[in-house]
Amino acid sequence: MTVSVMWFRADLRLADQGALRSAIESGPDGVVPLFVLDDHFDPSNMPVRSAYLARLLADFDERIGGLHVVRGRPEVEVPRVVEQASASSVHVTGGHTPYAMRRDRRVADALGDVPLVDADSSYAVAPGTVRKGDGTSYKVFTPFFRSWQAQGSHPPVTAVRSHAVPWLRSGRSAALPEVTETDVDLPPAGEQAARAHWRRWLDDHVDDYDGERDRPDLDSTSRMSVHLKWGTIHPRTLLADLAERSSAGARAYERQLAFREFYADVLHEWPHSAFGYYNRDYERMQYDEPAGDFEAWKEGRTGFPFIDAGMRQMLAQGWMHNRVRMAVASFLVKDLHLEWTHGARWFRERLVDADLANNQHGWQWVAGCGTDAAPYFRVFNPVGQGKRFDPDGAYIRRWVPELRGVEGRGVHEPWTLEEPPADYPPPLVDHAQERLEALRRHDALGG
Protein backbone atom coordinates (compact mmCIF):
# COMPACT_ATOMS: atom_id res chain seq x y z
CA MET A 1 0.00 0.00 0.00
CA THR A 2 1.39 3.40 -1.00
CA VAL A 3 0.65 6.38 1.15
CA SER A 4 1.02 10.07 0.51
CA VAL A 5 1.15 12.87 3.04
CA MET A 6 -1.01 15.85 2.14
CA TRP A 7 0.60 18.76 3.91
CA PHE A 8 -1.54 21.84 4.16
CA ARG A 9 0.70 24.86 4.51
CA ALA A 10 -0.28 27.70 6.80
CA ASP A 11 -3.84 27.50 5.53
CA LEU A 12 -6.29 24.91 4.34
CA ARG A 13 -6.25 24.93 0.57
CA LEU A 14 -8.57 22.09 0.02
CA ALA A 15 -8.32 19.11 -2.16
CA ASP A 16 -11.14 19.86 -4.58
CA GLN A 17 -8.91 22.26 -6.43
CA GLY A 18 -6.18 19.94 -7.53
CA ALA A 19 -4.06 19.01 -4.56
CA LEU A 20 -5.82 15.75 -3.92
CA ARG A 21 -6.15 15.08 -7.62
CA SER A 22 -2.44 15.55 -7.93
CA ALA A 23 -1.95 13.06 -5.10
CA ILE A 24 -4.31 10.59 -6.77
CA GLU A 25 -2.47 10.84 -10.05
CA SER A 26 0.73 9.91 -8.29
CA GLY A 27 -0.95 6.69 -7.31
CA PRO A 28 -1.26 6.39 -3.53
CA ASP A 29 -3.85 4.19 -1.87
CA GLY A 30 -4.33 6.56 1.00
CA VAL A 31 -3.59 10.10 2.11
CA VAL A 32 -2.56 11.37 5.54
CA PRO A 33 -3.88 14.92 5.98
CA LEU A 34 -1.27 16.91 7.88
CA PHE A 35 -1.27 20.35 9.39
CA VAL A 36 1.82 21.67 11.16
CA LEU A 37 1.31 24.35 13.76
CA ASP A 38 4.63 26.09 13.45
CA ASP A 39 6.62 26.77 16.61
CA HIS A 40 6.63 30.37 15.56
CA PHE A 41 2.84 30.42 15.64
CA ASP A 42 2.03 32.88 18.38
CA PRO A 43 -1.66 33.53 18.99
CA SER A 44 -0.92 36.81 20.77
CA ASN A 45 0.43 38.20 17.48
CA MET A 46 -2.69 37.20 15.61
CA PRO A 47 -5.50 36.74 18.11
CA VAL A 48 -8.31 37.01 15.59
CA ARG A 49 -6.80 34.75 12.96
CA SER A 50 -5.77 32.13 15.51
CA ALA A 51 -9.33 32.04 16.88
CA TYR A 52 -10.58 31.50 13.35
CA LEU A 53 -7.92 28.91 12.57
CA ALA A 54 -9.04 26.83 15.55
CA ARG A 55 -12.58 26.80 14.16
CA LEU A 56 -11.35 25.97 10.71
CA LEU A 57 -9.21 23.06 11.89
CA ALA A 58 -12.07 21.75 13.99
CA ASP A 59 -14.40 21.85 10.98
CA PHE A 60 -11.85 20.14 8.77
CA ASP A 61 -11.05 17.53 11.40
CA GLU A 62 -14.72 16.70 11.80
CA ARG A 63 -15.39 16.53 8.09
CA ILE A 64 -12.56 14.22 7.13
CA GLY A 65 -12.56 12.30 10.38
CA GLY A 66 -9.12 13.02 11.71
CA LEU A 67 -6.79 15.78 10.67
CA HIS A 68 -3.27 15.03 11.80
CA VAL A 69 -2.08 18.17 13.59
CA VAL A 70 1.40 18.43 15.00
CA ARG A 71 3.26 21.28 16.64
CA GLY A 72 6.86 21.98 15.82
CA ARG A 73 9.10 22.94 12.95
CA PRO A 74 7.90 21.66 9.57
CA GLU A 75 11.37 20.49 8.50
CA VAL A 76 11.34 18.20 11.56
CA GLU A 77 7.69 17.21 11.77
CA VAL A 78 6.91 16.54 8.11
CA PRO A 79 9.72 13.97 7.72
CA ARG A 80 8.70 12.42 11.04
CA VAL A 81 5.10 11.91 9.85
CA VAL A 82 6.38 10.58 6.53
CA GLU A 83 8.43 8.00 8.38
CA GLN A 84 5.60 7.02 10.73
CA ALA A 85 3.20 6.54 7.82
CA SER A 86 5.80 5.01 5.51
CA ALA A 87 4.69 7.57 2.95
CA SER A 88 6.31 7.71 -0.45
CA SER A 89 5.55 11.33 -1.26
CA VAL A 90 4.44 14.62 0.25
CA HIS A 91 1.97 16.86 -1.53
CA VAL A 92 2.01 20.40 -0.29
CA THR A 93 -0.70 22.89 -1.05
CA GLY A 94 -1.37 26.44 -0.05
CA GLY A 95 -0.12 30.00 -0.07
CA HIS A 96 2.86 31.09 -2.13
CA THR A 97 4.49 33.62 0.12
CA PRO A 98 8.28 33.83 -0.08
CA TYR A 99 8.37 32.42 3.45
CA ALA A 100 6.37 29.36 2.45
CA MET A 101 8.69 28.82 -0.48
CA ARG A 102 11.78 29.02 1.70
CA ARG A 103 10.27 26.69 4.25
CA ASP A 104 9.36 24.23 1.50
CA ARG A 105 12.99 24.10 0.44
CA ARG A 106 14.07 23.29 4.00
CA VAL A 107 11.45 20.56 4.23
CA ALA A 108 12.42 19.16 0.84
CA ASP A 109 16.04 19.01 1.95
CA ALA A 110 15.06 17.20 5.14
CA LEU A 111 12.91 14.71 3.22
CA GLY A 112 15.84 13.44 1.19
CA ASP A 113 14.62 11.01 -1.45
CA VAL A 114 10.91 11.43 -0.66
CA PRO A 115 9.58 13.92 -3.21
CA LEU A 116 7.88 17.11 -2.04
CA VAL A 117 5.32 17.93 -4.69
CA ASP A 118 3.94 21.46 -4.94
CA ALA A 119 0.45 20.23 -5.64
CA ASP A 120 -1.44 23.47 -6.18
CA SER A 121 -1.33 27.14 -5.48
CA SER A 122 -4.04 29.14 -3.85
CA TYR A 123 -4.27 31.27 -6.99
CA ALA A 124 -5.91 30.70 -10.34
CA VAL A 125 -2.50 31.21 -11.89
CA ALA A 126 0.51 30.39 -9.73
CA PRO A 127 2.55 33.41 -8.63
CA GLY A 128 5.66 33.77 -10.73
CA THR A 129 4.13 32.44 -13.95
CA VAL A 130 2.49 35.49 -15.55
CA ARG A 131 5.35 37.08 -17.42
CA LYS A 132 5.97 39.67 -20.10
CA GLY A 133 7.32 38.65 -23.46
CA ASP A 134 10.86 39.24 -22.24
CA GLY A 135 10.29 36.95 -19.26
CA THR A 136 10.20 39.66 -16.59
CA SER A 137 7.38 40.22 -14.14
CA TYR A 138 4.76 42.95 -14.22
CA LYS A 139 4.92 46.05 -12.07
CA VAL A 140 1.68 47.62 -13.29
CA PHE A 141 -1.70 46.05 -12.73
CA THR A 142 -3.49 46.70 -16.03
CA PRO A 143 -0.98 44.97 -18.34
CA PHE A 144 -0.71 42.18 -15.76
CA PHE A 145 -4.49 41.82 -15.83
CA ARG A 146 -4.57 41.53 -19.62
CA SER A 147 -1.82 38.94 -19.64
CA TRP A 148 -3.37 37.04 -16.73
CA GLN A 149 -6.71 36.90 -18.53
CA ALA A 150 -5.10 35.76 -21.76
CA GLN A 151 -3.22 33.04 -19.92
CA GLY A 152 -6.41 31.67 -18.39
CA SER A 153 -6.55 28.87 -15.84
CA HIS A 154 -7.75 25.32 -15.83
CA PRO A 155 -11.29 24.65 -14.64
CA PRO A 156 -11.81 23.84 -10.97
CA VAL A 157 -11.66 20.22 -10.00
CA THR A 158 -14.89 18.97 -8.52
CA ALA A 159 -14.99 15.21 -8.89
CA VAL A 160 -12.37 14.34 -6.28
CA ARG A 161 -14.86 15.12 -3.53
CA SER A 162 -16.00 11.56 -4.05
CA HIS A 163 -12.98 10.49 -2.01
CA ALA A 164 -11.47 8.29 -4.66
CA VAL A 165 -8.56 7.99 -2.27
CA PRO A 166 -9.31 7.52 1.43
CA TRP A 167 -7.96 9.85 4.03
CA LEU A 168 -6.04 7.78 6.50
CA ARG A 169 -7.74 8.55 9.76
CA SER A 170 -5.39 9.27 12.54
CA GLY A 171 -7.92 9.81 15.29
CA ARG A 172 -8.50 13.06 17.08
CA SER A 173 -5.27 14.99 17.16
CA ALA A 174 -3.99 16.10 20.56
CA ALA A 175 -2.41 19.17 18.98
CA LEU A 176 -5.68 20.48 17.57
CA PRO A 177 -5.98 23.98 19.03
CA GLU A 178 -8.85 24.59 21.37
CA VAL A 179 -11.78 26.57 20.01
CA THR A 180 -12.09 29.44 22.45
CA GLU A 181 -14.65 32.15 22.94
CA THR A 182 -13.95 35.46 21.26
CA ASP A 183 -15.57 38.89 21.30
CA VAL A 184 -15.09 39.13 17.55
CA ASP A 185 -18.11 38.23 15.47
CA LEU A 186 -16.29 35.77 13.20
CA PRO A 187 -17.73 34.44 9.95
CA PRO A 188 -18.53 30.72 9.77
CA ALA A 189 -15.44 28.65 9.04
CA GLY A 190 -15.09 25.83 6.58
CA GLU A 191 -15.59 24.78 3.01
CA GLN A 192 -19.33 24.25 3.21
CA ALA A 193 -19.85 27.68 4.73
CA ALA A 194 -17.67 29.21 2.03
CA ARG A 195 -19.57 27.55 -0.80
CA ALA A 196 -22.98 28.34 0.63
CA HIS A 197 -22.04 31.95 1.15
CA TRP A 198 -20.64 32.26 -2.37
CA ARG A 199 -23.74 30.68 -3.92
CA ARG A 200 -26.03 33.10 -2.13
CA TRP A 201 -23.96 36.16 -2.99
CA LEU A 202 -23.63 35.09 -6.60
CA ASP A 203 -27.38 34.67 -6.95
CA ASP A 204 -28.37 37.85 -5.14
CA HIS A 205 -25.59 40.43 -5.45
CA VAL A 206 -22.86 39.89 -8.00
CA ASP A 207 -24.76 41.65 -10.80
CA ASP A 208 -24.96 44.79 -8.66
CA TYR A 209 -21.34 44.57 -7.59
CA ASP A 210 -20.02 47.11 -10.07
CA GLY A 211 -22.36 49.82 -8.92
CA GLU A 212 -22.41 49.05 -5.19
CA ARG A 213 -19.03 47.71 -4.24
CA ASP A 214 -17.79 51.05 -2.91
CA ARG A 215 -20.73 51.51 -0.57
CA PRO A 216 -19.97 50.27 2.94
CA ASP A 217 -23.46 51.27 4.07
CA LEU A 218 -25.01 48.81 1.61
CA ASP A 219 -22.62 46.07 2.73
CA SER A 220 -22.91 44.52 -0.70
CA THR A 221 -19.39 43.20 -1.20
CA SER A 222 -18.91 39.46 -1.31
CA ARG A 223 -17.02 39.00 1.96
CA MET A 224 -15.21 36.13 0.28
CA SER A 225 -11.78 37.44 1.33
CA VAL A 226 -11.76 35.31 4.46
CA HIS A 227 -12.52 32.14 2.52
CA LEU A 228 -9.91 32.93 -0.11
CA LYS A 229 -7.35 33.72 2.54
CA TRP A 230 -7.92 30.42 4.36
CA GLY A 231 -8.35 28.40 1.23
CA THR A 232 -11.80 27.05 1.95
CA ILE A 233 -12.72 28.00 -1.58
CA HIS A 234 -10.48 28.39 -4.60
CA PRO A 235 -10.46 31.38 -6.95
CA ARG A 236 -10.85 28.99 -9.88
CA THR A 237 -14.22 27.96 -8.47
CA LEU A 238 -15.25 31.61 -8.34
CA LEU A 239 -13.92 32.36 -11.83
CA ALA A 240 -15.78 29.42 -13.33
CA ASP A 241 -19.07 30.65 -11.84
CA LEU A 242 -18.37 34.23 -12.90
CA ALA A 243 -17.62 33.16 -16.46
CA GLU A 244 -21.23 32.03 -16.80
CA ARG A 245 -22.45 35.55 -16.18
CA SER A 246 -22.44 38.49 -18.53
CA SER A 247 -23.03 41.33 -16.09
CA ALA A 248 -20.67 44.23 -15.50
CA GLY A 249 -20.66 43.14 -11.86
CA ALA A 250 -19.20 39.76 -12.75
CA ARG A 251 -16.46 41.44 -14.82
CA ALA A 252 -15.68 43.88 -12.01
CA TYR A 253 -15.39 41.03 -9.53
CA GLU A 254 -12.99 39.13 -11.78
CA ARG A 255 -10.85 42.22 -11.86
CA GLN A 256 -10.74 42.29 -8.07
CA LEU A 257 -9.70 38.64 -8.00
CA ALA A 258 -6.94 39.56 -10.43
CA PHE A 259 -5.67 42.20 -7.99
CA ARG A 260 -5.18 39.44 -5.45
CA GLU A 261 -3.21 37.44 -8.02
CA PHE A 262 -1.19 40.52 -9.01
CA TYR A 263 -0.08 41.25 -5.47
CA ALA A 264 0.81 37.60 -4.87
CA ASP A 265 2.95 37.76 -7.99
CA VAL A 266 4.57 41.01 -6.88
CA LEU A 267 5.39 39.59 -3.46
CA HIS A 268 6.75 36.45 -5.04
CA GLU A 269 9.06 38.54 -7.21
CA TRP A 270 10.08 41.07 -4.56
CA PRO A 271 10.05 39.27 -1.20
CA HIS A 272 11.52 42.25 0.63
CA SER A 273 8.28 44.13 0.00
CA ALA A 274 6.50 42.04 2.62
CA PHE A 275 7.84 44.12 5.47
CA GLY A 276 9.81 46.86 3.80
CA TYR A 277 9.18 49.59 1.27
CA TYR A 278 8.79 48.26 -2.26
CA ASN A 279 9.98 51.68 -3.41
CA ARG A 280 12.89 52.27 -1.08
CA ASP A 281 12.96 56.01 -1.79
CA TYR A 282 10.20 56.26 0.79
CA GLU A 283 12.44 54.90 3.55
CA ARG A 284 14.01 58.35 3.66
CA MET A 285 10.79 60.26 4.15
CA GLN A 286 10.23 61.96 7.48
CA TYR A 287 7.75 60.03 9.62
CA ASP A 288 6.40 60.50 13.12
CA GLU A 289 6.66 57.91 15.88
CA PRO A 290 3.42 56.21 16.93
CA ALA A 291 2.02 57.80 20.09
CA GLY A 292 -1.41 58.68 21.44
CA ASP A 293 -2.72 59.47 17.97
CA PHE A 294 -1.87 55.92 16.85
CA GLU A 295 -3.82 54.52 19.80
CA ALA A 296 -6.79 56.73 18.91
CA TRP A 297 -6.65 55.45 15.34
CA LYS A 298 -6.50 51.83 16.46
CA GLU A 299 -9.47 52.21 18.77
CA GLY A 300 -11.59 54.31 16.41
CA ARG A 301 -11.43 57.56 18.41
CA THR A 302 -10.00 59.94 15.80
CA GLY A 303 -13.08 62.14 15.80
CA PHE A 304 -13.57 61.49 12.07
CA PRO A 305 -16.78 59.41 11.95
CA PHE A 306 -16.07 57.50 8.72
CA ILE A 307 -12.57 56.55 9.92
CA ASP A 308 -13.78 55.55 13.37
CA ALA A 309 -16.66 53.52 11.95
CA GLY A 310 -14.20 51.48 9.89
CA MET A 311 -11.78 50.88 12.73
CA ARG A 312 -14.60 49.80 15.01
CA GLN A 313 -16.10 47.51 12.39
CA MET A 314 -12.71 45.80 12.23
CA LEU A 315 -12.59 45.38 16.02
CA ALA A 316 -16.12 43.97 16.04
CA GLN A 317 -16.01 41.71 12.98
CA GLY A 318 -12.36 41.17 12.11
CA TRP A 319 -13.30 42.65 8.75
CA MET A 320 -13.55 46.09 7.20
CA HIS A 321 -15.06 47.22 3.92
CA ASN A 322 -12.31 47.81 1.35
CA ARG A 323 -13.29 51.39 0.59
CA VAL A 324 -12.93 52.18 4.29
CA ARG A 325 -9.61 50.31 4.52
CA MET A 326 -8.23 52.73 1.95
CA ALA A 327 -9.58 55.75 3.82
CA VAL A 328 -8.25 54.70 7.25
CA ALA A 329 -4.90 53.75 5.72
CA SER A 330 -4.60 57.13 4.06
CA PHE A 331 -5.45 58.75 7.39
CA LEU A 332 -2.67 56.89 9.20
CA VAL A 333 -0.04 57.65 6.57
CA LYS A 334 -0.96 61.14 5.45
CA ASP A 335 -2.81 62.72 8.37
CA LEU A 336 -0.82 61.11 11.19
CA HIS A 337 2.43 60.79 9.17
CA LEU A 338 3.15 57.30 10.50
CA GLU A 339 4.88 54.59 8.51
CA TRP A 340 2.51 52.24 6.70
CA THR A 341 4.10 49.28 8.50
CA HIS A 342 2.46 50.29 11.80
CA GLY A 343 -0.98 50.24 10.24
CA ALA A 344 -0.33 47.04 8.31
CA ARG A 345 0.71 45.29 11.53
CA TRP A 346 -2.49 46.37 13.27
CA PHE A 347 -4.56 45.11 10.32
CA ARG A 348 -2.78 41.76 10.45
CA GLU A 349 -3.57 41.54 14.13
CA ARG A 350 -7.24 42.40 13.81
CA LEU A 351 -8.37 41.17 10.38
CA VAL A 352 -9.48 37.58 10.05
CA ASP A 353 -8.86 37.79 6.28
CA ALA A 354 -5.36 39.32 6.61
CA ASP A 355 -3.35 38.02 3.69
CA LEU A 356 0.31 38.97 3.53
CA ALA A 357 0.46 39.99 -0.11
CA ASN A 358 -2.88 41.81 -0.23
CA ASN A 359 -2.46 43.55 3.09
CA GLN A 360 1.11 44.76 2.71
CA HIS A 361 0.66 45.82 -0.89
CA GLY A 362 -2.71 47.39 -0.27
CA TRP A 363 -1.06 49.54 2.36
CA GLN A 364 1.87 50.36 0.11
CA TRP A 365 -0.53 51.31 -2.65
CA VAL A 366 -2.11 53.89 -0.35
CA ALA A 367 1.25 55.03 1.00
CA GLY A 368 2.50 55.62 -2.53
CA CYS A 369 5.50 53.33 -2.15
CA GLY A 370 4.05 50.16 -3.71
CA THR A 371 3.83 48.70 -7.21
CA ASP A 372 1.52 50.71 -9.43
CA ALA A 373 0.79 52.79 -6.37
CA ALA A 374 -1.42 55.80 -6.05
CA PRO A 375 0.68 58.94 -6.54
CA TYR A 376 1.59 60.30 -3.14
CA PHE A 377 -0.45 63.45 -3.69
CA ARG A 378 -3.63 61.39 -3.74
CA VAL A 379 -4.69 62.14 -0.21
CA PHE A 380 -8.08 60.83 0.83
CA ASN A 381 -10.32 63.33 2.56
CA PRO A 382 -11.70 61.48 5.58
CA VAL A 383 -14.92 63.50 5.54
CA GLY A 384 -15.34 63.60 1.78
CA GLN A 385 -14.94 59.84 1.46
CA GLY A 386 -17.67 59.38 4.05
CA LYS A 387 -20.07 61.78 2.34
CA ARG A 388 -19.45 60.19 -1.02
CA PHE A 389 -19.59 56.50 -0.11
CA ASP A 390 -21.85 56.56 2.96
CA PRO A 391 -24.19 59.31 1.76
CA ASP A 392 -26.83 58.96 4.45
CA GLY A 393 -24.40 58.10 7.22
CA ALA A 394 -25.95 54.69 7.88
CA TYR A 395 -22.54 53.02 8.08
CA ILE A 396 -21.36 55.57 10.62
CA ARG A 397 -24.48 55.19 12.75
CA ARG A 398 -24.13 51.44 12.69
CA TRP A 399 -20.58 51.40 14.05
CA VAL A 400 -20.31 54.60 16.08
CA PRO A 401 -23.04 54.43 18.74
CA GLU A 402 -22.23 57.92 20.06
CA LEU A 403 -23.47 59.30 16.73
CA ARG A 404 -26.52 57.12 16.37
CA GLY A 405 -28.83 59.91 17.45
CA VAL A 406 -27.51 62.38 14.86
CA GLU A 407 -29.83 62.62 11.90
CA GLY A 408 -28.90 63.65 8.39
CA ARG A 409 -25.55 64.32 6.83
CA GLY A 410 -24.34 66.29 9.81
CA VAL A 411 -23.20 62.92 11.15
CA HIS A 412 -20.13 63.23 8.90
CA GLU A 413 -18.99 66.39 10.69
CA PRO A 414 -20.27 66.27 14.26
CA TRP A 415 -18.07 69.24 15.24
CA THR A 416 -20.34 71.46 13.13
CA LEU A 417 -23.46 70.48 15.04
CA GLU A 418 -25.03 72.93 17.43
CA GLU A 419 -24.79 70.30 20.11
CA PRO A 420 -22.03 67.81 19.28
CA PRO A 421 -22.48 64.53 21.17
CA ALA A 422 -20.49 64.94 24.38
CA ASP A 423 -19.09 61.41 24.36
CA TYR A 424 -17.64 61.61 20.83
CA PRO A 425 -14.12 63.07 20.50
CA PRO A 426 -13.31 66.22 18.52
CA PRO A 427 -11.21 65.72 15.37
CA LEU A 428 -7.71 64.55 16.19
CA VAL A 429 -6.13 66.67 13.45
CA ASP A 430 -6.91 69.45 11.02
CA HIS A 431 -7.10 67.46 7.81
CA ALA A 432 -6.42 70.36 5.44
CA GLN A 433 -3.30 71.24 7.39
CA GLU A 434 -1.99 67.67 7.67
CA ARG A 435 -2.62 67.09 3.99
CA LEU A 436 -0.31 69.99 3.21
CA GLU A 437 2.22 68.68 5.73
CA ALA A 438 2.18 65.28 4.00
CA LEU A 439 2.75 66.91 0.62
CA ARG A 440 5.58 68.98 2.12
CA ARG A 441 7.33 65.90 3.47
CA HIS A 442 6.93 64.21 0.13
CA ASP A 443 8.38 67.21 -1.69
CA ALA A 444 11.36 67.11 0.65
CA LEU A 445 12.27 63.74 -0.86
CA GLY A 446 13.07 65.53 -4.11
CA GLY A 447 13.11 63.95 -7.53
Added chain:
DNA sequence: AGTCGTTTGGA
Protein backbone atom coordinates in the same frame (compact mmCIF):
# COMPACT_ATOMS: atom_id res chain seq x y z
C1' DA B 1 -8.51 53.15 -6.09
C1' DG B 2 -8.18 61.55 -5.00
C1' DT B 3 -8.68 66.44 -3.91
C1' DC B 4 -8.82 71.12 -4.65
C1' DG B 5 -8.85 75.51 -6.78
C1' DT B 6 -9.96 77.42 -11.11
C1' DT B 7 -12.23 77.82 -15.41
C1' DT B 8 -16.04 77.31 -18.32
C1' DG B 9 -20.54 77.24 -20.15
C1' DG B 10 -25.28 77.19 -19.70
C1' DA B 11 -29.24 79.21 -17.10
Added chain:
DNA sequence: CCAAACGAC
Protein backbone atom coordinates in the same frame (compact mmCIF):
# COMPACT_ATOMS: atom_id res chain seq x y z
C1' DC C 1 -25.15 81.43 -9.97
C1' DC C 2 -23.82 76.82 -10.11
C1' DA C 3 -22.38 72.30 -11.98
C1' DA C 4 -19.30 70.13 -14.63
C1' DA C 5 -14.81 69.92 -16.55
C1' DC C 6 -10.03 70.60 -16.06
C1' DG C 7 -5.29 70.65 -14.59
C1' DA C 8 -1.92 70.58 -10.86
C1' DC C 9 -0.16 68.32 -7.00
